[in-house]
Amino acid sequence: xxxxxxxxxxxxxxxxxxxxxxxxxxxxxxxxxxxxxxxxxxxxxxxxxxxxxxxxxxxxxxxxxxxxxxxxxxxxxxxxxxxxxxxxxxxxxxxxxxxxxxxxxxxxxxxxxxxxxxxxxxxxxxxxxxxxxxxxxxxxxxxxxxxxxxxxxxxxxxxxxxxxxxxxxxxxxxxxxxxxxxxxxxxxxxxxxxxxxxxxxxxxxxxxxxxxxxxxxxxxxxxxxxxxxxxxxxxxxxxxxxxxxxxxxxxxxxxxxxxxxxxxxxxxxxxxxxxxxxxxxxxxxxxxxxxxxxxxxxxxxxxxxxxxxxxxxxxxxxxxxxxxxxxxxxxxxxxxxxxxxxxxxxxxxxxxxxxxxxxxxxxxxxxxxxxxxxxxxxxxxxx
Numbered sequence: 469x470x471x472x473x474x475x476x477x478x479x480x481x482x483x484x485x486x487x488x489x490x491x492x493x494x495x496x497x498x499x500x501x502x503x504x505x506x507x508x509x510x511x512x513x514x515x516x517x518x519x520x521x522x523x524x525x526x527x528x529x530x531x532x533x534x535x536x537x538x539x540x541x542x543x544x545x546x547x548x549x550x551x552x553x554x555x556x557x558x559x560x561x562x563x564x565x566x567x568x569x570x571x572x573x574x575x576x577x578x579x580x581x582x583x584x585x586x587x588x589x590x591x592x593x594x595x596x597x598x599x600x601x602x603x604x605x606x607x608x609x610x611x612x613x614x615x616x617x618x619x620x621x622x623x624x625x626x627x628x629x630x631x632x633x634x635x636x637x638x639x640x641x642x643x644x645x646x647x648x649x650x651x652x653x654x655x656x657x658x659x660x661x662x663x664x665x666x667x668x669x670x671x672x673x674x675x676x677x678x679x680x681x682x683x684x685x686x687x688x689x690x691x692x693x694x695x696x697x698x699x700x701x702x703x704x705x706x707x708x709x710x711x712x713x714x715x716x717x718x719x720x721x722x723x724x725x726x727x728x729x730x731x732x733x734x735x736x737x738x739x740x741x742x743x744x745x746x747x748x749x750x751x752x753x754x755x756x757x758x759x760x761x762x763x764x765x766x767x768x769x770x771x772x773x774x775x776x777x778x779x780x781x782x783x784x785x786x787x788x789x790x791x792x793x794x795x796x797x798x799x800x801x802x803x804x805x806x807x808x809x810x811x812x813x814x815x816x817x818x819x820x821x822x823x824x825x826x827x828x829x830x831x832x833x834x835x836x837x838x839x840x841x842x843x844x845x846x847x848x849x850x851x
Contacts, residue, residue, distance in 0.1 A: 473745045474801065475731025478530035478723050481512065481549060482737030483538040484759045487570070490606040491671035492633070492664060496739035497536045498759055509545040511766045512736060513552040518769075519734045520556025523744065526732075528557040530564040530723035533587075539569035543581035550586040564589055564627075564722035571609050571617030579624040589627040589721075591660070592617055597647050601636055606671075618654055627719065629658035635693050636664050637683040644693055645700060652704045657719035661697055662712050663690060691839055698835070711792045711838060728793050730786040738762040743777075743785075750777040779807050780850045788845050796832025806850055814847050 486497040531553055533546070550565065566589040567582055569575055579590065594614045596602050602611065609617075621628045632651055634644045651659065666672050666681070675681045685693065698708045706714040710728060713721065726733055735742030735753055738761075742753040756762040756771040765771030777785070783806035790797035803809045815831075818824045823837035823844050837844050 473732045475729035476529040476722070476726045477526050477731060478532065478726045478733045479516070479528065479553065480723075480733055480735045480737075480740055480742070481531065481533045481538075482735070482740040482755075483533060483535040483541050484738040484762075485540055486535065486537045487540065488606065488608055489671070491675070492605060492666070494667035494670050495536070496757060500759075503540075505542045505545050507763065509542075509548045511763055512545070512549050515736050515766055515771075516549065516552040516556055519736070522746070523557075523734075526557055528553065528559045528563060529731075530566070530726060532723040533565075533567040535568055537570050537575075538567050539575035539578060539582075543578055543585055546582055546587065547585040554586075562722075566591055566629075566721070566723055568593065569617070569621070571614040573613060573616065576617040576620040579620055583624050588625060589629070590621050590625050591658075592621055592628070592630040594618070594630045594651075595633050596636070597632070597650055601639075604637060605633065615654070618656070622655055627658070628656040629660060629721070630654070630656055631660045631662065633662050633664050634697065635685045635690050637681065639685070639693075641689065641692050641696060645696055648697060648700050652700070652706070657716045658721065659701070659706060659714045660712055661701075661714060663694065694839065707794070709794050711841065725793075728789045730782075730789060750782045751775070752777055779805060782806075784849050787848060787850075791831070791833050791841065791845055791848075794832065796830050798829055799826070799831050800829045802831075808850075810848055810850070818844060818847060 482496065484496055484498050485500055485503055487499065489497060489499055531550065533541070546567070553559070565587045567587045568591045569579070570593050582590070592614070595605055595607055597611055597614070599611050602609065602614075618628065618630060630651075632647070634648075648661070664684070666676055666684075672681055701708060701714045705716055707717070708714050709720050710724070713724065715721070725731075730743075732745050733742055734744065735755060738755060738759045739757045740755045744751045744753060752775045754773050756765050762771045783802050786797060786802055786805060799810070810831075815824065815826070818837070819826065822834055823840065825832055825834055833841060833844055
């Protein structure tokens, strides 16, 4: 009998190719001149069939096409993948199928074909609403192209999200407030709003190490930007249901909630990570990072490594991910995973500082706690 896991079950499909590498991006993305779409479609289909045979009967709640730039995929590839998914599992009546898209006119024109294939939600990588900022972020689209793509998306899909990056170079609090207000007027039901972080291995990291990348906000301005973000979104009917994600009622991302609620998901594609419950054990999967290695390894299984997660590792993952949610975590579920409760003294101390709150058997981070979330989590991690 298949393992049924609280938190749901989804698939993450990683498309590793981009038209250009953004200087802030630390995702597994690659620029290439040519892609053999038929070979890639065949590999995804083969991998989905392998995973379905191993997992047995499960109800699938979501599929998420991430990248890279999934809107560079041929619609026929998306169709083949979703056909294989339906053949492998029963799917929820309200399953969510999300595809990330870059807002160029060429990619936006594919939206109708993606919808026909089964995509029912699109996430558009807008990132900024003025051309100077888009250029500084290394984006290939203009503000007008972004707005046009959003228009096409809203006319094609019932559910549309888009991303904005704030805490950019030289951005003031009033600049961000104005930009966010413009974004909220664009008629979508979900926003992902990320503070710019400078990650090792990115062009921005190298630039900052060399003394460039001036004008980034200090810690105090970063906190003010985050507080303004949550306040303005709340005033416009967008709940901050997760640290960086805001949704109107009923528009939370089903797929991302699987991550944050420690559900199961299969990670398919170069560099994709997964978490699967097999024969009662929690298994972490990681697929080969380089596209050529992944593609070559799929036929004989050389493309994936696996590691069994112990009870403490599993509980700590739930703690780290679940406390990002406004709803928090189930203390009963966490104790069942770990075999023991959280440290009572540390919990009491954090409550005293106003950083966490308990309600019946749930634990959540307060607004003040969200500002120092990493510190709160580090205090609670099991050893």
